[in-house]
Amino acid sequence: MNQEYWQEELETMKRPDLERxxxxxxxxxxxxxxxxxxxxxxxxxxxLTADDIQTLDDLRKIPFTTKDDLRAHYPFGxxxxxxxxxxxxxxxxxxxxNPTVVLHSAKDLDQWANQVARCMYMVGxxxxxxxxxxxxxxxxxxxxxxxxxxxxxxxxxxxxxxxNTKRQIKFICDFGTTCLHIIPSYxxxxxxxxxxxxxxxHRDTKLHTxxxxxxxxxxxxxxxxxxxxxxxxxxxxxxxxxxxxxxxxECKEQNGLHIxxxxxxPEIIDPVTLEPxxxxxxxxxxxxxxxxxxxxxxxxxxxxxxxxxxxxxxxGRTHRRLARFKGRSDDMIILKGVNIFPTQVEKxxxxxxELGSNYLITIETVGYNDEMMIEVELSDLFTxxxxxxxxxxxxxxxxxxxxxxxxPRVKLVAKGSLPAPxxxxxxxxxxxxxxx
Amino acid sequence: xxxxxxxxxxxxxxxxxxxxLMLLAEANIxxxxxxVADTSEYGILRIIVNDPQRAxxxxxxxxxxxxLSDVLAIVTHSExxxxxxxxxxxxxAGLTIEYMYCFSAGExxxxxxxxxxxxAAREVIRRQNMDYLCENDLLKFN
Numbered sequence: 234m235n236q237e238y239w240q241e242e243l244e245t246m247k248r249p250d251l252e253r254x255x256x257x258x259x260x261x262x263x264x265x266x267x268x269x270x271x272x273x274x275x276x277x278x279x280x281l282t283a284d285d286i287q288t289l290d291d292l293r294k295i296p297f298t299t300k301d302d303l304r305a306h307y308p309f310g311x312x313x314x315x316x317x318x319x320x321x322x323x324x325x326x327x328x329x330x331n332p333t334v335v336l337h338s339a340k341d342l343d344q345w346a347n348q349v350a351r352c353m354y355m356v357g358x359x360x361x362x363x364x365x366x367x368x369x370x371x372x373x374x375x376x377x378x379x380x381x382x383x384x385x386x387x388x389x390x391x392x393x394x395x396x397n398t399k400r401q402i403k404f405i406c407d408f409g410t411t412c413l414h415i416i417p418s419y420x421x422x423x424x425x426x427x428x429x430x431x432x433x434x435h436r437d438t439k440l441h442t443x444x445x446x447x448x449x450x451x452x453x454x455x456x457x458x459x460x461x462x463x464x465x466x467x468x469x470x471x472x473x474x475x476x477x478x479x480x481x482x483e484c485k486e487q488n489g490l491h492i493x494x495x496x497x498x499p500e501i502i503d504p505v506t507l508e509p510x511x512x513x514x515x516x517x518x519x520x521x522x523x524x525x526x527x528x529x530x531x532x533x534x535x536x537x538x539x540x541x542x543x544x545x546x547x548x549g550r551t552h553r554r555l556a557r558f559k560g561r562s563d564d565m566i567i568l569k570g571v572n573i574f575p576t577q578v579e580k581x582x583x584x585x586x587e588l589g590s591n592y593l594i595t596i597e598t599v600g601y602n603d604e605m606m607i608e609v610e611l612s613d614l615f616t617x618x619x620x621x622x623x624x625x626x627x628x629x630x631x632x633x634x635x636x637x638x639x640x641p642r643v644k645l646v647a648k649g650s651l652p653a654p655x656x657x658x659x660x661x662x663x664x665x666x667x668x669x
Numbered sequence: 670x671x672x673x674x675x676x677x678x679x680x681x682x683x684x685x686x687x688x689x690l691m692l693l694a695e696a697n698i699x700x701x702x703x704x705v706a707d708t709s710e711y712g713i714l715r716i717i718v719n720d721p722q723r724a725x726x727x728x729x730x731x732x733x734x735x736x737l738s739d740v741l742a743i744v745t746h747s748e749x750x751x752x753x754x755x756x757x758x759x760x761x762a763g764l765t766i767e768y769m770y771c772f773s774a775g776e777x778x779x780x781x782x783x784x785x786x787x788x789a790a791r792e793v794i795r796r797q798n799m800d801y802l803c804e805n806d807l808l809k810f811n
Contacts, residue, residue, distance in 0.1 A: 615736040617676040617783070618767065619706065619713065644710055647680050648734045 237549070238352035240347075243495050244550045251551060256289055258523035263295075266529040268313040271306045277591055292498060292521060297507070297532045300333055303474065307331035314338055314527050324372045325473045325572060332372075335473055338527040342381065345476045348496055349382020352482035355491070355550075356442055356467045358412055360387030364441070365410040367419065368570070368586035369395040374477025375570065379414045379444075382479060388412070398426045405438050412442040414469075414478075417458060418452040418572050421601030424461035435463035442514040444469050446478065448567050448603065451666075452557070455487075457601070468557065474533055475520055481555050489554030496524045499553065500532070501541060515540045517562045518555070536563045564662060566596060568605055571638050575661040578641075581632045582609055587616075589627055591651045594641075597665040605641040607633065610648050670794060670799045671739035673721035674781065678734040679705070679712040687713065698724045701807060702772040702781060715770070717742075717781065719807055733781065741782045741790055744800035747773060748760055755799065759784060762793045 263286045275296060276282065281430060285294055303311065308331075312319065320339050320513035324332040337345070358364065364383040370376030370392060383390040393404055401423060404410060415423065420443060427434055434440055440462055445455070446469035458466045461609070470490050471478035475497060481490035492499050493534045501516040502509055510516035518535045527666040538561060542554040566573045582588050596605055609629070616622065622645060630643045652660055679685050686705065693700065699719040706713050718724045721737060728735040745751035752771075759766065759782075767783045779802060784790040794801060 611678055611734045615676070615678060615734045617674070617713070617715070617736050617738050619708065620767075622711075623708075645678075646711075647678050647685070649732045650680055650682075 239351040239549050244351070244355075245551065246495075246551055248551055251494055252289060254495055255523060256287075258495070259289065259292060259498060259521065260286060262521070262523045262525075263528045263531070265313050265526055266531055269528075271302065271311045272313075272531065282556070289498065291568050292500075292532065293509075295531050297519065297534050298530055299534050300474075302538070303333040304331040308334050309336070311528050311530070312336050313529055318388070320526050321373075321377075323374050323377075323477065334476060335476070336527045337476075337525075337529035341476075341525050341527050344496070344524050345378065345479065346381035347386040348476065348493060349378055349479035350385035350649045351493070352469065352479050353382060353386050353388070353412075353444070355482060355484050355548075356444070356465070357485065358383075358386060358388060358442060362386075362388040362411045362442075363391065363409050364388040364412045364414070365391040365393050365401070365404055365408070367393055367395060367401060367413060367423075373570075374471065374473045375446075378471065378479065398423060399430075400509070402427055402430065405440065406432065409439045410445070411439050413440065413464075414444045416448050416604050417466075418448065418569060418601065419452050419453070420445060420458045420466070421461060424458070425601065430460075434461070435565075438463075440464050442467070444478075444482075446470060448570055454601075470534060470537075470555070470558065471516075472537075474530060474535075475522065476525070484546065484548040484550060486546060486548055489556055491546070491550050491552045492555050493551045497522055499541075499555070501539065503584060504536075504538075510540070512541045513543050515556075515559055536561050536565060538562055560664075566594070566605075566662060566664065568596060568603055569639055572655045573637050573639075577636050578633065579608060580608075580662075581636050582629070584632065585625070585629060586612065588612055588629070588645075589648055592661065593651050593663065594661055595663045595665060603666055605637075605639070606644060607641045608644045608646050608651060610646055610651055612648065670741060670803065671752060672717055672742045672781075672802055672807055673725075674738055674740045675716050675718065675728065675799055676736045677714040677716070677728065679707070679714050681707065681709070681711055689714065689728075689733060692733075693718070693724060694729065696723065696727050698727075700717050702779070704768075704769065704770040712790075715768075715781075717772075717807070719720060719763060721804075736761045741780075741784070741794070742802040743778055743780045743782060743794065744777050744802060747776055750762065751778065755780060758793050758797045758799070759790065762789060764789055764793070 263283050287552045318338050319336040321337045322334055324334045352397045368375030391404055393401055441463050443466045445466050467483040470481040482493040483490050498521040500519040502519055504517040515538055518537045518539050520533050522530050538554045538559040542556055564575055589612040592609040594607050624666050634640045700716055702717040704715050725737045743754050764784045764786055769782045771778050771780045
């Protein structure tokens with residue numbers, strides 16, 4: 234077996250062969266999808282049958298699937314196998330209304346573990362490594378997704394889960410952790426605490442690799458993480474709708490994320506015209522699963538903006554590369570791996586009669602951390618009392634924390650001091666993070 | 670026993686306070702007493718004026734977050750001893766002072782006080798036979 238690849242044949246497959254494999258899997262996936270009530274209805278309404286999908290180009294005949302479709306058919310409307318054959322359910326983080334859930338069969342989990350193992354192998358991890366996962370476990374896919382992938386790889390796996398920085402550091406030192414899966418803002422925080430505790434990661438730990446993802450970050454931030462921790466940091470991309478981590482991952486070139494085209498068919502479209510954009514142009518990533526049986530998704534609009542990098546990758550893999558993600562085509566904010574919609578914030582603020590309806594969410598990088606500040610106008614009903622104001626601020630913060638799963642900084646401001654809605658559409662989000 | 674006070678929410682932002690004062694100035698409002706309390710995030714401007722109803726309506730009209738309330742206005746001697754006696758009476762009755770400010774008129778000082786229990790405070794004032802101001806007395810300051 235070649236030392237560079239986890240699955241050499243698949244990873245370096247010539248494009249025509251890869252496209253033949255995709256066509257075959259697409260046809261099978263459409264057959265499979267048509268076992269779900271949702272896709273039966275979609276095909277019926279559009280006068281399509283499985284026979285209409287014979288080539289990769291035929292994919293474009295199928296309408297897009299959106300997050301709203303998943304919510305509307307919550308929880309099992311897109312499931313294509315009997316529930317007794319499903320073995321796991323995951324859901325997206327902090328969404329409005331119904332969460333988006335994804336079900337997996339045993340085979341799906343097996344394939345997903347392989348996908349993550351392939352990513353980890355690609356960045357040089359082996360069964361001799363000690364892998365510490367600082368992701369939240371539970372419904373969030375970053376925990377179990379990486380867990381199973383790392384176990385498939387054969388690494389000694391530390392399911393440390395999120396938080397408790399001092400304990401994380403103790404494990405890193407005591408277990409000889411060589412690799413972390415970590416969100417970028419937490420990686421810098423972890424490094425800071427290490428230095429505060431008199432631990433030099435270069436000298437006192439065996440860390441050599443970190444997998445960073447789940448929130449937008451800049452090249453500058455990657456370099457900072459690498460320098461602080463004495464590691465190579467690789468960008469990873471995943472989303473619960475597409476299993477979770479492992480959808481696309483950087484190779485050692487650190488220049489774009491290979492998207493595994495034997496697992497998904499990626500398209501990049503103009504989010505307004507919905508037409509494909511030429512290679513190299515930024516658009517919205519649309520993905521079709523072609524290696525999943527419990528819950529196939531056809532042309533799923535990820536809302537993530539990126540572009541294909543032109544040209545071949547020196548690493549020899551033929552699966553195309555995605556550029557660093559440029560943001561979202563909707564108003565969703567991704568902060569510390571948590572998905573947040575302004576409407577969630579709004580819903581909470583509306584509960585308080587003391588507050589007006591005008592608010593502004595600002596995301597900014599403070600030190601090494603990305604933080605959320607919510608400014609909200611007071612309404613007419615105003616107290617003379619500081620402690621009442623502070624209680625209000627605290628209560629608003631607490632309720633927002635319950636809803637968003639992270640703690641924003643709440644700032645009460647005077648009525649009329651925020652920019653008024655223009656042309657019916659208010660500016661609700663200012664993202665000042667340094668990403669690109 | 671009480672006078673009207675207007676409380677105005679102030680953001681800690683350049684020019685906020687002077688903007689509000691300009692607004693009152695243009696309407697020829699007389700400010701008898703004023704105080705600003707603040708935290709790092711925001712402040713509250715509290716004012717006693719000669720025509721609180723008109724001033725309050727004006728602020729509302731200009732979309733300012735403001736509140737009209739009653740505060741105790743107790744007349745005492747300007748010496749510290751006068752202040753101390755007054756406050757002691759409240760303390761002895763088990764009341765706490767949420768805030769206090771004052772203004773002077775000749776040899777007298779007028780203490781503006783908010784306690785944690787309004788009714789009990791009124792009772793203290795009656796029992797101690799304290800001198801106080803009512804809203805109408807403020808017209809004398811015209």
